[in-house]
Amino acid sequence: MKRNILSRAIAVVAVLMTALPAVSFAQGHVYMYDRGHQRPATRQGYYAPGDAYFGFRMGVNAAQVRSESTYFESNSPRAGLAAGFVGGAQVAPHAPIFFESGLMYVEKGGKSDYGGDFTYNLNYLEVPMTFKYIIDVPNSPGLSIQPMLGAYMGVGVGGYIKDFGAREAYHSFGSDPEQFKRFDGGLKIGCGLGLQMFYAEICYNYGLANIGHDMFDETHNRGLMFTVGINF
Numbered sequence: 522m523k524r525n526i527l528s529r530a531i532a533v534v535a536v537l538m539t540a541l542p543a544v545s546f547a548q549g550h551v552y553m554y555d556r557g558h559q560r561p562a563t564r565q566g567y568y569a570p571g572d573a574y575f576g577f578r579m580g581v582n583a584a585q586v587r588s589e590s591t592y593f594e595s596n597s598p599r600a601g602l603a604a605g606f607v608g609g610a611q612v613a614p615h616a617p618i619f620f621e622s623g624l625m626y627v628e629k630g631g632k633s634d635y636g637g638d639f640t641y642n643l644n645y646l647e648v649p650m651t652f653k654y655i656i657d658v659p660n661s662p663g664l665s666i667q668p669m670l671g672a673y674m675g676v677g678v679g680g681y682i683k684d685f686g687a688r689e690a691y692h693s694f695g696s697d698p699e700q701f702k703r704f705d706g707g708l709k710i711g712c713g714l715g716l717q718m719f720y721a722e723i724c725y726n727y728g729l730a731n732i733g734h735d736m737f738d739e740t741h742n743r744g745l746m747f748t749v750g751i752n753f
Contacts, residue, residue, distance in 0.1 A: 573610040576720060579603065580748030584629035586641050586732075588740035592699070593733055594633060595641065601628025603746050607649070617655040621669075624648060629705075629742050630680065630693075638685040643693050643701060643732075643742070647675035651709055667713035673726060677703035698734050705742055706730040721749045 607623030651671030680693035711724025733740030
């Protein structure tokens with residue numbers, strides 16, 4: 522499993538290597554809000570109110586499927602890849618509040634041994650929609666703490682349910698009761714840490730959409746995601 526995640530991460534990095542030389546010449550940005558004070562002439566490259574940024578994220582998502590049905594309930598997490606691009610812009614002219622969205626590839630699912638040995642691989646394309654409040658760390662130029670709150674919407678693009686007891690595998694998404702619905706959505710809460718053009722973030726995704734076909738025994742995604750990246 523770890524080798525599969527690493528190989529996918531290496532493939533994503535290889536695709537993006539062509540963009541890194543251009544980024545390396547760009548001046549590092551930080552989300553620093555000018556609260557009415559004049560910036561020193563030597564401190565260039567900060568985001569002014571109303572500015573926008575773009576960034577790349579890559580990391581790991583520790584996911585579980587939580588369900589009222591014992592068939593789908595997972596009792597141990599699945600580690601998967603999370604990677605994509607984001608963009609943000611300041612939305613409050615007199616406060617350091619930014620809105621961020623983008624497109625992420627996120628691997629979810631879980632593992633279960635209730636009545637058998639199952640692994641659920643659920644791979645999504647997701648659109649995050651979060652608000653961030655940027656807090657500059659005093660006496661630490663370029664360092665900021667960024668609590669965030671928002672939502673996400675996603676659509677399933679692939680994955681398999683593996684029944685190791687029966688040695689069978691079938692597509693995760695479909696119309697059969699043993700499969701999952703493609704649409705997912707929920708809440709996102711977390712906190713980021715920015716240092717010049719570098720960024721790290723941890724967040725929890727709380728699925729609200731019922732991804733199972735049973736309207737009584739609802740099934741939801743849950744996941745703790747850690748990503749790192751760059752902003753430019």
